Amino acid sequence: GExxxxxxxxLVRGEGQKAKLYCAPIKGHSYVxxxxxxxxxxxxxxxxxxxxxxxDETGMPKERFSAKCLPNSPxxxxxxxxxxxxxxxxxxASSRRAxxxxxxxxxxxxLLVL
Amino acid sequence: KQEVxxxxxxLSVPEGxxxxxxxxxxxxxxxxLQWFRQDPGKGLTSLLLIQSSQREQTSGRLNASxxxxxxxxxLYIAASQPGDSATYLCxxxxxxxxxxxxxxxRLHILP
Numbered sequence: 001g002e003x004x005x006x007x008x009x010x011l012v013r014g015e016g017q018k019a020k021l022y023c024a025p026i027k028g029h030s031y032v033x034x035x036x037x038x039x040x041x042x043x044x045x046x047x048x049x050x051x052x053x054x055x056d057e058t059g060m061p062k063e064r065f066s067a068k069c070l071p072n073s074p075x076x077x078x079x080x081x082x083x084x085x086x087x088x089x090x091x092x093a094s095s096r097r098a099x100x101x102x103x104x105x106x107x108x109x110x111l112l113v114l
Numbered sequence: 115k116q117e118v119x120x121x122x123x124x125l126s127v128p129e130g131x132x133x134x135x136x137x138x139x140x141x142x143x144x145x146x147l148q149w150f151r152q153d154p155g156k157g158l159t160s161l162l163l164i165q166s167s168q169r170e171q172t173s174g175r176l177n178a179s180x181x182x183x184x185x186x187x188x189l190y191i192a193a194s195q196p197g198d199s200a201t202y203l204c205x206x207x208x209x210x211x212x213x214x215x216x217x218x219x220r221l222h223i224l225p
Contacts, residue, residue, distance in 0.1 A: 042217065043203070045212055045213055045214075055211070093158075103160070105159075
């Protein structure tokens with residue numbers, strides 16, 4: 001597609017439940033990035049993929065968070081045993097290449113952990 | 115550690131005025147700098163991308179400059195319109211490929 005698609009738009013989970021978010025990058029884009037926006041303008045990089053390979057995961061919390069980009073499937077970000085502080089908007093972005101290329105952002109998934 | 119600062123945090127200006135948003139960064143070893151716009155409850159829209167070798171980029175009423183050596187970028191908006199009201203975010207891509215965002219400037223154009 002011509003836009004980065006993210007589903008669902010909104011997700012509500014009870015503390016301790018699992019949350020799974022999906023991202024379909026723009027067709028032809030090799031790189032996918034996940035960001036977390038906790039407070040209004042605090043963007044935090046989580047992880048990036050080059051095709052199905054992890055490119056950079058230095059922003060991922062070591063526990064509870066995992067992500068995958070499998071061939072012919074949307075990329076996914078999964079949070080096991082959600083905590084209140086996981087409440088945030090999770091943005092996915094894609095670009096044709098990692099360096100020197102514009103990242104195109106999806107509309108985000110708003111996760112609320114109660 | 116790269117830090118990106120945006121000043122002011124919020125700005126209100128009457129319609130029709132020209133305005134400048136500022137972004138500064140502490141580590142000049144960057145690949146590029148990008149300005150985004152975020153409308154309430156929405157994702158990010160890329161406005162301008164300046165590569166580290168470039169000094170400025172223009173798109174319509176927007177002009178972004180980059181002075182890498184001093185760690186500064188400005189976003190100039192000419193003849194502001196109410197539809198320009200949004201949060202403007204500056205982000206730098208480091209040499210380690212990480213993108214670091216500023217906290218944004220909330221712009222409100224008064225009709």
